[in-house]
Every structure is written in C-alpha cells, then in structure tokens.
Amino acid sequence: MTTLLQADRVWDGVAPEPIHRGFVVVEDGLITAVGRQGELGSRFDGARRLDLPGTTLLPGLINGHVHLTFSGSATPVEDYLTDVAAGPCVLTLRAVANLEAAARVGVTTVRDLGTLNDVAFAVREAAAGGRITSPRIISSGQPVTVTGGHCHWFSHQCDTPDEIRRAVRRQASAGADLVKIFATGGNLTPRTNPFAAQFTAEELRVCVAEATRLGLWVAAHAHAPEGIRRAVAAGASTIEHCLFETADGVEFDAGVAEAMAAARIGFCPTIGAGIRRALAASDPSPPVRRIRAKLPAIVAALRGLVDAGVPLLAGSDAGVTGHPFGDYPADVAALVGEDMLGLTPRRALVAATSGAAMILGLTDTGVIAPGQRADLLAVAGDPLTDIADLDRTRYVMQGGTPLALANLAEAAA
C-alpha cells in the first residue's frame, strides 16, 4: 500500500530549514519519496492520502537512554524491587506500558541500557513483530557492574577481567544489541560511589575488546572524571551522563573532550525536563540536592563537550526518578533552555533524530529520505521555531504502521 502524507512543513532531520508544504510517500514500511507538494503532479493519485494541516512532519524521535522496567516515579528502585518480587510477568507489563507511553509521543526508537535479558529481549521481539504498541528497541539487556555495584539488581557482577569477558560473551549469546558497563557508581544505588571509577582501565579495555570481537558496541555509564577518562581510553562508543562530577564539584577535562571528539565518541547527558522537575520537587532526594548545588558547573561542562565538537545524543534516562517515558519531547525541548545546553531548536532535534542515529550506528532511521524506515512524527506548529511544539503530537508512524492516536481525527481535521 502507498500512503501520501502532506504537511505544512517537512523537516528531514538534517536540513537547516524544512520544506514548506511538503509531502512524504511511504510504501511497504519505507519512505520512497519526499518533496514539495507543488511538484507532486499526478504521480501518486492512487495513493491513500493523509493530510496533516498545521503540522510539521519530522523523523520519529530516538530516545538514546531508557530503562524499560523502571517506573519513572519518585521511587523507581522500590517499585522495581516490588515488581521483581511479583515476578517477570509484572516486569514485562511495566515495560509494555512504558513503551506504549513513549510511542504515543512520537518516540520510534529507544535504546535500553539496563533490563533483565528475559524481559528486554522478549519485548524487543514483540515490538519488532508488531504485537505491542512500541518504538523499535535496541537493548543491552543486563549490564556489567562490580559486586554490589551500580544497578547490581539486574547486572552481571564482575570483579576480574575473566568475569567481564564471560559476562560480555553471555550477553552476546543472549542476543544483546550492545554492551552496557558501569564505569562509575551511580546515584540510584545505595552504597556505590558515583564519583569513583568502578573498573580499572585494563578491565574496561577487556570489556570493549571482547564486545568488539563479538561485533557489539559499548555504552559506558560514567559520572566522574576518572571513569570518563578510562572509558574513553578503552574505546567505548558512548559515554552516558558524562557530567564530570566529583564529590564536591565538577572537574571538566578539556583533553578528554578533545579525545572524544576526535574518536567520534558520543555523550548522552540524560539531563532535561526530568532534572528540572526533580530540582523543583519540594523534598528532593540527597543526590538531587547535590546536583542542584552543582548544576551550573555541570551545565558548563556539558556545554564544553558540545563546544569541543563531541557528538550529542539526546536521551532521558526514562524510567529513573521523575523521568516518565511519555515526557521525552519535554526532555528534548529542555536542551534548548538557557539554563541547560542553550541549543537551537534544530540542534536539539538533530540530537534526537539524525544525530542520534549516527551516534548509535543506525543507518535506516533518524532522517526522512527515500529508502529509510517510515518512522515519522507530526506535531502541531513548528518545533524548529518553538521547541515546545515538539510536545504537540498529532500523528505517529512506526516503520510504516500508523499508531492509533486518540487525536488523529483532530490532526486530519
């Protein structure tokens, strides 16, 4: 079946400006033509037509950092442990609900960086088969951490190079799309130290070498400078968080930023609307209070990375404290704020579409061009002018399949 979509603006995920009064043609799940309505002629007269007046059509969003089975509430760890006690079915249902919330706001790809293998890979296959309403899922499954380390609840706990090798091999064999390793402790896990490295430089090198041998990339979680430095030296493909935090401040390392830019190692800062909400909470948790005190310095470090030319990957850490999956447009929009990265709307949108695809090695999504998957999002207004419009979802197509959105009638009216 051929579908002809027409919108006031079509932005391809890359160009400086959208096509005004543009069209996109979709056949068998792929984009086959893009252009100006004035040039359509009678070429697609037989196609099913979908007019989306007042909207901007753009590539579906990529959320570069999610946790499928976290609740996104104020108490995600407590919720998680309650779900685990109730069994894998409950965890799976949590993931399915999260994924549907993401799909409904135009997220067409998520990268999951920490979920039990049995749940992560099952929902990934269900999503690929169209059996659930969900973005496409790329998943690390179970991460690699140290004994008692960050997110030990669902990770392989490894203390030697051999144990790391074994964990990476297990993940590859179970069907992981990439490997996630916790290079430092994290805020979510009591009795870990976010400001200290968890693995030695050699251990991280072993992880990357073994993953590379098996054709997998490595995403390294790192808050603190030493963990970031070791993960970059080891050749991780992305650094998650990358805030350069120390116990009482922030120590940006311009040299490591240069090395990341040169090696095209991306960073996913996972700050956005979620952090703003957490900061605004009347009774913030101790880690949030700590971040509040350091936020200007953290933002300065992240801007330092952007200025050094380090590829920026948008991602919300959906599932963790105060970051629900359905809030992703607001998270992307927050990157534009002067109190955050101060990006132009276009730059923020690139980080969630074409730029994200490039960093993740996805060659079939993130741009609107012939031959690409028909991962499309229509929002009311023009998010390239006012990024807040990204949250005005009117239509979503996932690999050529339209999602049944309640407001679709309104969009077409």
Ligand SMILES: [Zn+2]
């Ligand atoms: Zn995370």
